[in-house]
Amino acid sequence: MKIAVCIKRVPDTELRFTIAADGQSLDSTGMKYEISTFDEYAVEAALRLNEAHGPGEVTVVGLGPAALGEQLRRAMSMGADRAIHLTADEVPFDGAAIAHALADALEGQSYDLILFGRNATDTGNGVVGPMVAHQLNLPCVTGISHLEIGAGQGTAKRVLEGAVETVTFPLPAVLTIDEGLGRPRIPSLKGIMGAKKKPLAESPAELGPVRVSVTALAPPPDRPPGRIVGQGADAVPELVRLLRDEAKVLS
Amino acid sequence: MTSILVFAETRENRLRQVAFEAITAARTAVDAAGGGEVHAMVAGSVGVGSVASDLGRYGADVALILEDAALERYNAEAVAATVAAQITAGGHRAALFSSSAEGRDIAPRVAGILGAPIAADVTAFTLDGDAITAVHPVYTGKAIATLRLEGTPAVLSQRPGAVSAVEAPRETTVESVRPAIDPASARVVVTQLGAAVGGTLDLGEAPVIVAGGRGLREAANFALVEALADAFGGTAAVGATRAVTDDGWRDPSVQIGQTGRLVSPDLYIAVGISGAIQHLAGMRTSKVIVAINRDKDAPIFTVADYGIVGDLFEVVPKLTEEIKAAVDHRPS
Structure with missing residues (x-):
């Protein structure tokens, strides 16, 4: 199958960071970046599909500054065949603006599947996949944790709150991937060396109009200092009294 | 207008x-x-x-x-x-x-x-x-x-x-x-709607969440967490940390954290959870947080309103008993 996977370069989620002096962005000093968690699951899902279903091609597509090349190369070192880098000095917060550029690049390329992570770990929006599907007039299934592809049709499972939904959809389709389809592989040395020779095409991103912007960024409010009620099981009666009389969560 | x-x-x-x-x-x-x-x-x-x-x-x-x-x-x-x-x-x-x-x-x-x-x-x-x-x-x-x-x-x-x-x-x-x-x-068709693992009280809607981490030592000990949740008389759901779902002790759908569910219940009880940054991201907006952990320096205590330092295998059964009594006797 011909599969495109859209990936995003995001700050490493394990790092602590500080807000920049402008109060609208992160201080990039010492920042490390990675492929957004769910996007990496999507790359893995694409690789497994083609491993299971015979020959195919996996193209990774990203939008961002020159340094995004690191993440595109990493996806190719995992096994993707080629990369498309839509160049933009900055990635807007507005998912619709991003979707416009991605749809523009994906249109008419006859992909059987276009995969996304269920949401990026930086903005947490999760809107780009369905908006690309809308622009390309393709069926869309979001938040997939199980996937099977048959002749011209797929079956997927989505975990809802308190329920699991099974859906069928025709190909081509846009899918957004949750965890559950298999943990992303660690690139091998051979994969890393091979990725350097794989094709990476660059073209300017045709971003849509930006109508959603970040006007302020702040650390989350501190929780009021808590207290240690006591040590061991002897502290339980006092804890329950506090939950009932002070926190009032037992009434 | x-x-x-x-x-x-x-x-x-x-x-x-x-x-x-x-x-x-x-x-x-x-x-x-x-x-x-x-x-x-x-x-x-x-x-x-x-x-x-x-x-x-x-x-x-x-x-x-x-x-x-x-x-x-x-x-x-x-x-x-x-x-x-x-x-x-x-x-x-x-x-x-x-x-x-x-x-x-x-x-x-x-x-x-x-x-x-x-x-x-x-x-x-x-x-x-x-x-x-x-x-x-x-x-x-x-x-x-x-x-x-x-x-x-x-x-x-x-x-x-x-x-x-x-x-x-x-x-x-x-x-x-x-x-x-x-x-x-419609091109996408839902063919089946089944119950989720862990029952129908969803983490996103439960007023109380009791979550367990590696401190429980093995999957079977989650029974302690379930018993504590049951003591709330049907208002509590059970969650878990990523370490626990990665090890297959619990279904991935109940993972609380930045790659799992983001929850804000009225009461969150963290049992044997150290408080990795990725877990805190999923529950720090809970209204009241209780932590039970044997390590007094565990990061979970930095976000907890109330903490008990101690062996969860002693604290949780006692807490289950006391919660059950408090819930049974609340004015209706």
Whole structure:
């Protein structure tokens, strides 16, 4: 199958960071970046599909500054065949603006599947996949944790709150991937060396109009200092009294 | 006069708690902007219209009922097309969804159809003339962004639990709505809706969550966590850390953290959880946090309102007993 996977370069989620002096962005000093968690699951899902279903091609597509090349190369070192880098000095917060550029690049390329992570770990929006599907007039299934592809049709499972939904959809389709389809592989040395020779095409991103912007960024409010009620099981009666009389969560 | 259309989520023709939260938020935003109307739309199979009075109870002026035998199961394409058509026809200022699995799925489709700006998973918003200001946690909860959306209509989805539902009864006009496209034309078809692992009380709706981590030492010891949850008499759900779901002790769907569920219950009890940054991102907005851990320096105590330092194998059974007594004797 011909599969495109859209990936995003995001700050490493394990790092602590500080807000920049402008109060609208992160201080990039010492920042490390990675492929957004769910996007990496999507790359893995694409690789497994083609491993299971015979020959195919996996193209990774990203939008961002020159340094995004690191993440595109990493996806190719995992096994993707080629990369498309839509160049933009900055990635807007507005998912619709991003979707416009991605749809523009994906249109008419006859992909059987276009995969996304269920949401990026930086903005947490999760809107780009369905908006690309809308622009390309393709069926869309979001938040997939199980996937099977048959002749011209797929079956997927989505975990809802308190329920699991099974859906069928025709190909081509846009899918957004949750965890559950298999943990992303660690690139091998051979994969890393091979990725350097794989094709990476660059073209300017045709971003849509930006109508959603970040006007302020702040650390989350501190929780009021808590207290240690006591040590061991002897502290339980006092804890329950506090939950009932002070926190009032037992009434 | 301004108005907001709320997509009030149902499952099997019953309103979900997130629907009331969304109506309350829309009512508050419209009233703060000088007054206006809240239209609440439900979609479902024949009989879903019976929820109309509940929509009014939380402040909907108009209940829009999309009743169609073909909508017994979720149909994103037909619902999105119909919501978009209603927003255009009603000249609404904004559409508000819950950022539940269903709302997260429909909202961007509606924004796509309308060419509207969208903000997902907001915790608060206000209508400010031509713009909408919204608050949205970013970087997996490690920062809070204030957003400005320009353009009418706009699409928003609201984080479950971010706003408490408040009754504000109104006289409600009930209108029936036709699907904007034939539901049978949808390309994506739901063939089955099954129960989730761990029961039907969802982490996003449970007032109490009891979560377990590696400190439980092995999968079988989760029985302690389940017993504590049971002591709350049906109001508590069980969650787990990523370490625990990665090890296969619990189903991945109950993982709480930046790659799992983001929860804000009234009471969160962390049992044997050290408090890795990725776990804290998923639960730090809980209203009251209790931590039980043998290590007094565990990071979980930095976010806990109440902590007990000790062996969970002694503390949890005692707590289960005391909670059961307190819950059984509460005034009804």
